[in-house]
Amino acid sequence: MTHQPDPLASAHQTAQEWLSVTAHHLGTDDRHYAYRVLRTWLHLVRDRLTVDTAVHFAAQLPEFLRGVYYDGWTPSKVPLRYDAAWFTNLFADQAAISPDDVPAAAGAVSAALNALCSPGQLDHVFALMPASLRGELEGESVTAETSAHTAPGRAHIDSLEDKVQALTEAVSVLARGLEQIPSSEPAADRAAKAAQEAHRILIAHNPPAT
Incomplete structure (x- = not known):
């Protein structure tokens, strides 16, 4: 064998x-x-x-x-x-x-x-x-001392960075979904999926109030 x-x-x-x-x-x-x-x-x-x-x-x-x-x-x-x-x-x-x-x-x-x-x-x-x-x-x-002085400003900057990043990701997803590329998937379906994904990204960053 x-x-x-x-x-x-x-x-x-x-x-x-x-x-x-x-x-x-x-x-x-x-x-x-x-x-x-x-x-x-x-x-x-x-x-x-x-x-x-x-x-x-x-x-x-x-x-x-x-x-x-x-x-x-x-x-x-x-x-x-x-x-x-x-x-x-x-x-x-x-x-x-x-x-x-x-x-x-x-x-x-x-x-x-x-x-x-x-x-x-x-x-x-x-x-x-x-x-x-x-x-x-x-x-x-x-350090705790550094954090105490910088945390509020740093948190605000981080929040702004996150918002910009979320918008960038959403726009990127939409752009790819609207690209005119050869595909077996109908363009309308591809665009709809891209819109859903972009919406999900934005909601993940800013969940609706309950």
Whole structure:
């Protein structure tokens, strides 16, 4: 009987290599810890992105990690408009680490993925985040004293950035839906779907009052 190679061996090896790079940047030999932090980073960043951007970023990941990335994803509920404080608390909870350790851990994963992904890919992802959250993902921490002086102004700027980003995403979706491209889908149906998606993006940012 001819021996057949494991068809998943290459995918498994690539995922292990990515995990090793992540562990190296985290400064640990504990691969369970490295996996937990990497998984948390992937899920929280994923949920902050629009569907199109999340899918585009997923294409950068090796097959096994792509499955981890998509686990539990609900496209109809994204993007979630959370700030750095919310990110820190949820990251700490899901990764089972102290909130004080989140900036360093998140920054280490970002550095690892920046080295592993195509050049500029993470810059594109981070450009869709408010400045305070970008700082957190890049390993910056804010002291209590600094936060007390800057939080109101920073929150206002983050809110404005989010509004501009939501409008940009909605317009982009509409533009793609109205493009005159060869497709088996009727143009009217494509435009209607684009309008629904744009509306969903805007509602996700400004939910109606109840």
